[in-house]
Amino acid sequence: MKIIKEIEKIKKIIKKIKMENKSISLVATMGNIHKGHLSIIKKAKEITNVTIVSIFINPMQFNNEKDIKNYPRTIEQDFNLLKKNNVDIIFYPKEKQILKKTKSLHTFVEVPYLSNILEGKKRKKHFRGVTTIIAKLFNIIQPNIALFGEKDYQQLFIIKNLVNDMNYDIKIISVPTIRHKNGLAISSRNIHLTKKQFMLALNIYKNLKYIKKEIKKRQKNIKEILLISRKKLTNKGFVIDLLKVSDRTSLAPFSKNSKKIIVFLSVIIKNIRLIDNIKVNL
Template identity: 35%
Template sequence: MTSAETMRKWRSSLPHDQSIGFAPTMGHLHSGHIALIEASRKKSDVTVASIFVNPMQFGASEDLEAYPRTLAEDLAKLEQAGVAAVFTPSASDIYPDGIDQHTAVDVPGLTDVLCGASRPEHFRGVTTVVTKLLGLVRPHLAFFGAKDLQQVLVIQKMVRDLCINTEIITVPTMREADGLAMSSRNTYLSDEERAAAPTFSAMLEACATALSAPSADFDRILKDARKALIHAGFSVDYLEARHTHDLSPASSNSDEVALFGAVRLGATRLIDNRMLPAQP
């Protein structure tokens, strides 16, 4: 389905007693995306996926045009995974009057830190398009990956604040055999960068373990971890421990604290996170 109208008609044709699961994606699918589909199929009668490279969430200097588009391969993967329908709208269908003239959805409090600090327009684009997609698909459940934990927290708040009748389900991060979190942007890495990239996830894990110790000195541990990442060749955007209920800084172990990290390796931005206390 390639238009909002066909999506609406298809959705209206479904029996009212069927539960609908939804996995929104930007395509260039990997095993992490397929995990969303598998989770949805376990919990829902009907699973829908979308593929839409959302221009509203890309900054002026970011990689919209370079973002990989592999529609034929993605559709084959989704068919094999057992989705009932795939929604592949165009930008003109989602933003018929253009992005500048389109109503935007802002979620205060969670979007001006971490990724929101370095990508100030990013979350406005995410929340706007997710609101539209949820309105068109009208799923009972929507599935998002834990790798993008800040995004999940933002969307959960948005759904709660706007009384959208969809439950947001978080699916655990899928990792490569060497520990690197799966991401479509991993394909941007050169062979040399790809060999070095797992150091980020390993250092994040080590930092989370250190922060989980009784009476851990958060400031010192985070400062040392940032220095270690820089020494390993990464440019550090942020490495911070924050409470997941409001993303305020955390200085000690308590419930609902996560370690968030974002780095650059060459031109490629990598993000990852760990919940605290770290699991042995």
């Protein structure tokens, strides 16, 4: 396993790989590698010759300095896990390698409408930060395939649009959400949960399954189902940041014509923000 920190060095390695006609997959991360990342890496290794994992804590996608300071940094543990899982290359650049200017002055890449709805409504410039750095990684690494988890479904959808709009010759593959045995989606933020908060967080997926079941029964309208779910969550002490049903093919609000839908749920437990979603086919 190679650990590369310089852009010019990884570009030379990429050039050599391309000359050997080997396919490249990219798994973009911010570190704190967990089972969710490892499931994506496993898929990447199945479909390409060379798997590259990037580790870069992206300051452009954080809304405040406190969040970025609190983001878990476990780099030595990450290296060991990635080595154990036979990753070929880790791209681990310093911030000044990726951001040549301050983030406020840096050129950005944005998918406008999709970045300002749902999660993006309150988290201003979050997705703009994501797409800017993803575009830079695509330019540097030039992967044949890039893989992203479905837990961040809006992000996945936005990146697919970015690739299409900017004519990147990259195939985007989505990987299903990995969950603990009790259903909670595995996330880097889970590390901040106390045992009591972890047990409380189990209600997130439980509520999503309730919503899915009720939607498929068609005995109540969606507005009523969401109202009941909202009450269940707030009664347990959650602060609900987002609870919406969208068309899965466009992220537009659910309509009577929607056949493939997705329920988005974002909650806050003692300043820890957790997100999840569930798909529903009608």
